[in-house]
Amino acid sequence: MYVGIDYHxxxxxxxxxxxxxxxxxxxxxxNEPGDLIGFVDRLPEDSKxxxxxxxxxxxxxxxxxxxSPEIHLAHPLKTRAIAEARIKTDKIDSKILAHxxxxxxxxxxxxxxxxxxxIREVLRYRASLVSLRTxxxxxxxxxxxxxxxxxxxxxxxxxxxxxxxxxxxxxxxxRLGIDGYIKLTETLQQLINExxxxxxxxxxxxxxxxxxxxxxxxxxxxxxxxxSEIGDITRFPNAKKLCSYAGLVPSVYSSGGKTRxxxxxxxxxxxxxxxxxxxxxxxxxxxSRLERMYARISYKHGxxxxxxxxxxxxxxxxxSMLVNNRPFVKx
Numbered sequence: 186m187y188v189g190i191d192y193h194x195x196x197x198x199x200x201x202x203x204x205x206x207x208x209x210x211x212x213x214x215x216n217e218p219g220d221l222i223g224f225v226d227r228l229p230e231d232s233k234x235x236x237x238x239x240x241x242x243x244x245x246x247x248x249x250x251x252x253s254p255e256i257h258l259a260h261p262l263k264t265r266a267i268a269e270a271r272i273k274t275d276k277i278d279s280k281i282l283a284h285x286x287x288x289x290x291x292x293x294x295x296x297x298x299x300x301x302x303x304i305r306e307v308l309r310y311r312a313s314l315v316s317l318r319t320x321x322x323x324x325x326x327x328x329x330x331x332x333x334x335x336x337x338x339x340x341x342x343x344x345x346x347x348x349x350x351x352x353x354x355x356x357x358x359x360r361l362g363i364d365g366y367i368k369l370t371e372t373l374q375q376l377i378n379e380x381x382x383x384x385x386x387x388x389x390x391x392x393x394x395x396x397x398x399x400x401x402x403x404x405x406x407x408x409x410x411x412x413s414e415i416g417d418i419t420r421f422p423n424a425k426k427l428c429s430y431a432g433l434v435p436s437v438y439s440s441g442g443k444t445r446x447x448x449x450x451x452x453x454x455x456x457x458x459x460x461x462x463x464x465x466x467x468x469x470x471x472x473s474r475l476e477r478m479y480a481r482i483s484y485k486h487g488x489x490x491x492x493x494x495x496x497x498x499x500x501x502x503x504x505s506m507l508v509n510n511r512p513f514v515k516x
Contacts, residue, residue, distance in 0.1 A: 186232040188254070189282025191275045192216075192245055198275035199224060201232075202283045211276055221248055228254055235286040237261045238294040246296070256296075259285070262452070263292035297416045304387060304413045308456075311380045311406065318342075318373045321366045325350070328359050328366075342370050384409055392510075393418075397503065399512040402467025407460055411503065414457035424504040431457040433497040449493060461496035468499040471515055475499065 186209070191198045195216055201209040214220045225234075232254045236242055238261055246256055259282060285291040297305070322341050329336060332355055338346035350363055388394045388405045397408035414431075421427040428434050431454055436447040451458065469479040475495050483491035506513060 186229050187283045187287040188234045189279040190236045191279040192236050198279045200279040200283050225249055225254055233286055235259050235282040235291055258294040258296050260292040260294045301413050301416055308410050314373055314377050318370055321370050325366050328362050401471035410460050414454045418507040424501040427504050428497050428500050461500055462492050465492040465495040469495050
């Protein structure tokens with residue numbers, strides 16, 4: 186039995202078909218354990234289930250993880266490219282997923298083990314806290330701008346800057362905002378420190394992440410993020426496939442015997458791509474060859490292109506490090 190499930194926040198539509206493509210049934214299920222588990226329990230043991238990798242697939246997958254039906258996670262962008270339709274309904278979408286699964290044409294997404302998924306959640310949590318802190322910094326800058334005040338500190342939340350902010354003579358409405366935002370940032374900083382300690386503890390017990398900290402500029406957070414986004418390194422046959430997964434390879438347009446390379450694809454793991462580009466200038470300082478590459482490309486095509494090129498080259502080095510279990514050696 187092949188089952189396609191169009192999964193939504195409150196309900197799911199499941200279409201079951203046999204190996205000849207004959208639809209057996211289409212049912213609407215509530216996203217409740219009783220309905221979902223009851224439906225799966227009625228399926229034959231050798232059944233296969235396809236579900237799109239949307240934002241809420243975790244609940245469905247973890248509810249049924251370890252049970253007999255095989256669950257396949259469909260890549261949403263590639264699935265739409267194969268099965269583009271003018272008429273889209275939940276019933277049609279679930280049927281298409283079942284058909285693609287039956288014909289072995291389903292473009293699948295990688296499902297990391299639960300341990301890796303949990304690490305990713307910790308990292309996402311820290312990233313969200315940092316994002317909130319940045320938003321509060323911007324609110325403080327906005328208040329200062331309204332009052333024509335310039336704080337001569339690089340970090341608006343540094344010790345000296347906060348002392349100056351608290352001593353400013355501004356109207357009560359602005360005083361209220363500044364004091365409130367400072368209190369919020371202090372609370373956020375405490376939470377960031379706590380989760381950072383948790384991340385450091387995880388890295389100490391993760392040999393691959395520990396290995397990446399031998400690279401200049403790579404701290405605990407960056408190392409763990411790279412390792413968790415890559416997952417099992419052996420699923421990539423070569424470094425080029427890993428770069429493609431990170432969306433760091435140039436897009437290719439080939440027609441009429443002519444081939445043109447465009448900007449990077451930006452497909453795959455956005456988090457891996459982000460951290461590699463974010464750390465690219467540190468990478469350039471860690472290796473004379475990458476430093477020369479950065480200078481050359483930056484001169485010809487600009488800094489952004491140079492950062493992407495260095496990030497891609499560094500990811501190839503990281504691939505070799507993880508495959509061969511060797512620390513980074515500065516060259």
